Amino acid sequence: MKADDRIERARRLYERAVFGGDGNAIAAGERELDAVEANLALARGRLLHARFLNTRREDPRELSLFEHAAEMYRRLGDVRGEAEALFWIGCFHQVVRDDDAAAVPVLEESHRKAVQAGDPLTASYALRHLGFADLKADRLESAWERLEESTRLRREIGFLPGVAANLAALADLAAEQGHREEARKLLDEAASIAAAAQAGGVLRLVRQARAEL
16 A cells, blocks of 8 residues: 555544544554554665665664664564565665674574565565575575575566576676586576666676676
8 A cells, every 4th residue: 555545544544533533543543654654664774775885884774764664564463564674674784784693583584574474575685695694604505595596586576687686696606616607607697687677787797797707
């Protein structure tokens, strides 16, 4: 449901409470606004994360926004929303703070809840970053399996930029293991998909990976 629709429902519930004498309408209206608040906190946090990727300067509001969103979704019983917010908390610890010890348990919880909620996109993100944690810890087989599963999920839902990004990550892993020809094939596929999806950022990653092969 769109934010404007929820706000309008909250207005009507206010009128039902005030003019209709329905005391239960107050709690119902609050839940509508809680959902808007959670969605807004998550959206603001994502934009702050995008700014970090551009500037490499941490904004202390980012983590608090994601944590607030997770708590609001939890109160609402919105498992799908909570799974997404948990992913971003884990992503913050991993990418911004370079702290896999803090990130991995949250990413694992995000993955469990995303599977529970039937949300393959969030599951694919959690698996991708769990794969990165495995790679950093030199668990190469587990990293490959998680990145492959993330890629499979992204192919199923047609998330082409994400597929290309994962193929580039798999190519890096293949190259690290000495499988240069496999890495080239993965990069060729990544470039083709990224071009079709107009994913210029991923194309830059592919070109950089090719230059380093």
